[in-house]
Amino acid sequence: MLAVAALLVISSAAVFCQEDSLSGSPRQSILKLQAVEYLYPEQVSVPAGKTSPVTLHFRIRDNLHINSNKPRAEYLIPTVFSLPENSGVKLVNAAYPAGTDFTLPADPDQKLSVYTGDFAIQTKIVSTPGNHLVEAKLRYQACDQTQCLPPKTITVPIDVIGK
Amino acid sequence: MVTLLSFALCWSLCRMNDRSMTSPTHSRFYNTNERSKAPVKRNTIVIGITLLVLATFAWAGWANWMYRKQAAERALASASHADLVPSAPGDVPAGGSSLTGKPAPDFTLEDLSGNKVSLSSYKGKPLLINFWATWCGPCKLETPWLVELQNQYGPKGFQIIGISAEGDDLKPDDKEGWAHDKAAIAKFVKEEHMQYPVLINGDSLAAPYGGLDAMPTSVYVDKDGKVVAMQLGISSKDDMEEHIRKAMGEGQ
Numbered sequence: 001m002l003a004v005a006a007l008l009v010i011s012s013a014a015v016f017c018q019e020d021s022l023s024g025s026p027r028q029s030i031l032k033l034q035a036v037e038y039l040y041p042e043q044v045s046v047p048a049g050k051t052s053p054v055t056l057h058f059r060i061r062d063n064l065h066i067n068s069n070k071p072r073a074e075y076l077i078p079t080v081f082s083l084p085e086n087s088g089v090k091l092v093n094a095a096y097p098a099g100t101d102f103t104l105p106a107d108p109d110q111k112l113s114v115y116t117g118d119f120a121i122q123t124k125i126v127s128t129p130g131n132h133l134v135e136a137k138l139r140y141q142a143c144d145q146t147q148c149l150p151p152k153t154i155t156v157p158i159d160v161i162g163k
Numbered sequence: 164m165v166t167l168l169s170f171a172l173c174w175s176l177c178r179m180n181d182r183s184m185t186s187p188t189h190s191r192f193y194n195t196n197e198r199s200k201a202p203v204k205r206n207t208i209v210i211g212i213t214l215l216v217l218a219t220f221a222w223a224g225w226a227n228w229m230y231r232k233q234a235a236e237r238a239l240a241s242a243s244h245a246d247l248v249p250s251a252p253g254d255v256p257a258g259g260s261s262l263t264g265k266p267a268p269d270f271t272l273e274d275l276s277g278n279k280v281s282l283s284s285y286k287g288k289p290l291l292i293n294f295w296a297t298w299c300g301p302c303k304l305e306t307p308w309l310v311e312l313q314n315q316y317g318p319k320g321f322q323i324i325g326i327s328a329e330g331d332d333l334k335p336d337d338k339e340g341w342a343h344d345k346a347a348i349a350k351f352v353k354e355e356h357m358q359y360p361v362l363i364n365g366d367s368l369a370a371p372y373g374g375l376d377a378m379p380t381s382v383y384v385d386k387d388g389k390v391v392a393m394q395l396g397i398s399s400k401d402d403m404e405e406h407i408r409k410a411m412g413e414g415q
Contacts, residue, residue, distance in 0.1 A: 075351070077298045106397055107304050141298055147377040147396030148299040150330025 035064045035142035035149060038156045039118070048129040048162035051092050056081070056121045056156065058138065064149075065114035066140040068099025072113050077141035077151045081121050088132035089160045092124040105145055127162030134158050261373065262390040267292065267382060268371035272326065272362040275349055280362055282324075289410040290384040291323045291403075292372075294365050296330060297347040299378040301397035306355040308400040313359045316407055320386075325357060328365030328375055383410040 039057040046052035060066055067076045083091040097120065099113030136156040142149045262268075267290070271281040282292075293309060295302035313323045327348045333340040345363065352361050369375040372382065373393070383392040383406040392406040 075297055143300060147301055149377055151298060
């Protein structure tokens with residue numbers, strides 16, 4: 001019975017030793033994280049040469065916001081989606097969602113137009129025939145309630161198949 | 164670890180069983196009509212203990228798995244929970260080590276007119292080195308406070324140095340990019356009536372000044388050139404004034 005008791009103690013200790021080693025891992029700096037993540041679609045199939053609607057979905061990290069495409073102040077950097085030239089796919093139009101009102105605690109009188117959480121951009125594209133791995137871009141500038149991260153441009157990879 | 168323990172346990176149990184079966188004393192002891200019942204009883208005990216130990220291992224494995232799962236969820240939550248609460252004075256700014264208690268790293272930057280300005284030229288003065296950007300809402304919000312604080316404490320020898328850090332990683336030969344930045348900075352300075360020195364290319368000070376991952380970042384320096392507080396993000400005018408008084412050697 002002693003052996004059993006010892007084993008119980010040892011196995012419990014083993015569990016908690018593993019707990020310690022896990023909790024000791026370094027915590028990643030939140031400021032180094034990407035504020036916006038592209039969700040989907042990864043691949044779209046569109047009729048070649050015809051204007052086709054494609055809705056792109058993005059997610060903003062909790063407690064962060066980014067300026068909408070039409071921020072209320074001139075000095076703020078708008079969120080803009082773009083396609084590279086000569087990619088075989090042309091961006092005809094991008095319809096951005098309306099921003100939601102947001103006020104900084106330190107300045108409750110000023111309303112900002114921002115995106116938070118998930119948002120989608122409704123694009124219209126024209127593709128040439130063939131398979132195009134397009135590296136689209138989304139430029140944005142993120143803040144929380146007290147500070148702002150530098151403007152950033154992320155790559156939005158989309159496999160566009162023009163049939 | 165678990166395998167080794169299991170092996171050790173099985174070995175111990177087998178030894179116990181062997182001994183009990185081969186021991187003459189044991190044989191004599193059970194050399195009655197209980198003889199046939201004894202091994203059954205022993206086997207029951209051995210099986211019971213084995214099951215208990217296996218159950219223990221199963222529990223340990225389950226508990227460990229649950230803990231790891233919860234820890235992973237906590238890590239994910241803390242990573243995505245980007246609640247950028249302004250750091251308390253002396254806190255470590257994200258992305259860099261705290262400068263508090265250390266000498267403020269020296270620098271030489273240009274102002275909007277192209278004049279070179281060094282930190283060392285302010286030797287002996289309590290300072291607030293305020294990193295800001297034209298696209299930063301909280302920076303715009305706190306600038307009027309800075310103007311007022313410079314007016315209030317300037318006559319007592321205090322000095323604010325504004326340093327623009329636009330975060331666009333311009334190359335030195337990108338004339339168009341620099342011209343665009345300078346125009347935006349000059350507009351901001353004019354609109355906000357910033358009467359204190361404003362320098363450009365603060366991004367070049369990211370390494371010595373703890374990363375400058377977010378704007379605004381304020382570094383309070385005493386007259387001996389030592390950093391007495393570092394503030395990441397906007398707080399309040401009262402907080403700034405408190406830090407300024409600390410830099411000036413008042414209200415310690």
